[in-house]
Amino acid sequence: MSARIIDGKAIAAGLRAEVAAGVARLKESHGITPGLAVVLVGEDPASAVYVRNKGRQTVEAGMASFEHRLDASTSQAALLDLVRRLNDDPAVNGILVQLPLPGHIDPAAVIDTIDPAKDVDGFHVVNAGRLATGLPALVPCTPVGCVILxxxxxxxxxxxxxxxxxxxxxxxxxVAQLLLAENCTVTIAHSRTRAVADVCRRADLLVAAVGRPEMIRGGWVKPGATVIDVGINRVAAGDGTARLVGDVAFDEARQVAGAITPVPGGVGPMTIACLLRNTLEATRRQHGLEAPG
Known part of the structure; x- marks a missing residue:
């Protein structure tokens, strides 16, 4: 029997609608419009498409969108200066610097400069530490999307x-920290894990985030398990074109799993939706407001 397909597009659309409703309430009750600033350095084609989609969906949710597109030759000092200005700008509630950055810029230095309260990517060490210790934090968007799915x-x-x-x-x-908080028993496997297929076969919930096309075969999946495939890999198709595949061999795994996310259309759409949710949450926290019950 074929697995249930988890429709990330539909679930993300529902989450974006919830965020838009929350933004509307914030505007009506407090006169506050959340603002998201996205910084793109260089002309990476995939990043440019992603930033454009973020800007469109930010506006559709009723938020203010601030885009900063910088030349690939921009110095690290100039980028850090921009981030500090955004930290100080009261109209900006969330800051995201699109990765990857040009090779002469240290991404860790950039992330460290972002105000943790505006770090809607959830990458700052303060937010990572708060997540690890069970405190309220801005959490990376893709892991949150995985748990929602x-x-x-x-x-x-x-x-x-x-x-x-x-x-x-x-x-x-x-994502391992989030699953621990949900009272799962969590194992992290990786490239040095011995008998990795056997480890995967233990999973009631298998999250594939290794970045290797179709590494996880159908025989690695426990019958009836839920499979969340984070991978997005572009591989050559037989006709000379390219196609997107995940880290899981989908056609094999769907014959074994109980439920599975497709690629594309699974985890991917959730990332921007969760970014918008983080921006709304960051705005509330910055103004000392509780999320409505």
């Missing part, structure tokens, strides 16, 4: 054995 299948994740394949600071580590 998993809850479409398991509204209560308590007691599930979760395996996260990948240990990046952007996805692997934070």
């Amino acid at each position: 998993a809850k479409q299948v398991h509204p209560d994740l308590t007691g599930l054995e979760a395996v996260v394949v990948g240990r990046s600071n952007i996805v692997g580590k934070p």
Whole structure:
């Protein structure tokens, strides 16, 4: 029997509608319009498309969108100066510097300069530490999206054995922290894990975030498991074109899993929706406002 397909596009649309309603309430009750500033350095084509989509969806949610497009030759000092100005700008509630950056700019220095209260990517060490210690934090968007998608299948994740394949600071580590907070039993697997297929087969919830096209085969999936595929990899198709695939061999895994996210159309749409949610939450916190119950 084929797995249930978890429709990230539809779920993200619902989340964006919730955010837009929250923004409207904030404007009506307090006269506050959340503002998101996105900084793009250089002309990376994928980043440019992503930034354009962010700007459009920010405006559609009723927020103010501030885009800063800088030449690839921009110095690190100039970029850090811009970030500091955005930190001080009361109209800006969220700051996102699009990665990757040109090679002469240290991304860690840039992230460290962003005000943690405006760090809507959730990459600052303060937010990472707060997440790790169970305190309120701005959390990276893709991991939050993964948990939301998993809850479409398991509204209560308590007691599930979760395996996260990948240990990046952007996805692997934070999604593991979020799943711990949901009372899962969590294993992080990675490139040095012995018998990684056996580890994956233990998972009730398998999160693939390793960045290797179709690494996780159908035989690695526990029958009935929920599979969340974070990977987006461009590979050559037989006709000379390219196609997008995940970190999971989808056609194989869907024959075994109970539920699975597609690529594209699974985790990807959730990332911007969660960014907008983070921006709204950051705005509320900066003004000392509680989220409505």
